[in-house]
Amino acid sequence: MNRNLPLAVTNPAKLMQAAVLLIEDDKRLGQITAELLDDDYRVEWALDGHSARRKMDGTNYDAAIVDRHLPDMDGLDLVRGIRALGISTPMLMLTALSGTDDIVEGLDGGANDYLTKPFRFEELDARLRAMLRGYQAQRHSYLIGDWIFFEAIETVESPAGERKQLTSAETALLTVMADNPSHVFTRGELLRAAFRPDAGESTVDAYVSYIRQKTCKDIILTVRGRGYALGHPEEGIA
Numbered sequence: 001m002n003r004n005l006p007l008a009v010t011n012p013a014k015l016m017q018a019a020v021l022l023i024e025d026d027k028r029l030g031q032i033t034a035e036l037l038d039d040d041y042r043v044e045w046a047l048d049g050h051s052a053r054r055k056m057d058g059t060n061y062d063a064a065i066v067d068r069h070l071p072d073m074d075g076l077d078l079v080r081g082i083r084a085l086g087i088s089t090p091m092l093m094l095t096a097l098s099g100t101d102d103i104v105e106g107l108d109g110g111a112n113d114y115l116t117k118p119f120r121f122e123e124l125d126a127r128l129r130a131m132l133r134g135y136q137a138q139r140h141s142y143l144i145g146d147w148i149f150f151e152a153i154e155t156v157e158s159p160a161g162e163r164k165q166l167t168s169a170e171t172a173l174l175t176v177m178a179d180n181p182s183h184v185f186t187r188g189e190l191l192r193a194a195f196r197p198d199a200g201e202s203t204v205d206a207y208v209s210y211i212r213q214k215t216c217k218d219i220i221l222t223v224r225g226r227g228y229a230l231g232h233p234e235e236g237i238a
Contacts (some may be wrong), residue, residue: 017042017197018062021077021159023052024094025113026072033065036121039127042161042217049073056082060155060163061089063131065124068106076109083110090131094119143177144219145233150176156215164214169195173207177230184225204228 008051020041024030030045037043044059049070055065068075079091093111096181104115113127119186142149146159157163166174172194177185185193185203195203208220208228218233 006127008104019044019059020128021046021052021055021061021064023049023064023070023075024067025069026067033121033124040063040125041128047071049075049078052078056087056089056126059161060157063090063092063128064130065094066111067090068093068097076106076111079106079110092124092127092131106187133164144181144230147215147219147233149174149178151178156219166211166214170207170211170214173204174211174220177228181230184223184226184229 018041020037022030022037022043024033024045026045027047030047034043034045043096044055044061045123046055049072052064052066055061066075066079068077070078076092076097079093080088091110091111092113092115094115094117095217096114096117097103106114112131112213115124115127134187142151144156148157149155150157151171151174154166154168155163156166156174173190174192176193177183187204190204191199191201194207211220216233218231221227221229221231
């Protein structure tokens with residue numbers, strides 16, 4: 001596995017996997033863990049706390065695995081700093097400290113779970129799955145070409161892993177289309193399904209334009225003389 005593999009991938013099935021940031025300075029352990037996780041997750045690996053912070057500033061991860069003892073900071077301080085920014089990404093702390101006080105400190109500091117070293121990969125994977133189930137229970141997602149649309153959190157994610165926030169109206173429109181991806185919708189159909197019928201068909205055109213501006217022009221296609229259809233935007237198409 002390429003340990004520098006970006007979150008942007010060319011396999012559409014890979015896009016549906018949860019994005020996990022592994023923060024581990026032990027190169028041997030980090031490489032083994034990243035390779036084992038790569039079958040089921042989109043994994044990025046950071047070797048220190050500052051690198052991890054930079055990655056989290058530019059990408060929304062579904063979960064993070066954080067080593068307590070990093071070369072440039074205490075992993076718990078990293079978690080506290082991330083929580084102070086209002087970031088709710090689930091975080092699993094890895095540590096050799098197994099005392100009750102250490103575990104309580106980690107959980108109180110913002111970690112969602114705590115796993116002591118040495119650990120079995122099967123337990124790490126099980127704890128990661130449990131964290132993600134709790135975090136993603138309300139996240140209904142659709143794959144639109146190389147983009148992912150998360151209905152419940154009103155967000156779309158680009159092939160590069162960048163997420164854009166949608167308004168409630170934009171979400172309603174995209175949900176109607178994503179539920180019926182092969183259908184060509186008239187403006188009247190979209191108006192009745194996603195807006196007030198008396199809003200006027202120009203409302204549909206306006207919100208299609210807003211969604212395209214936030215994502216890409218091919219996420220919704222104009223079908224001449226008929227209306228709109230969900231597109232199949234591929235990586236690299238703007």
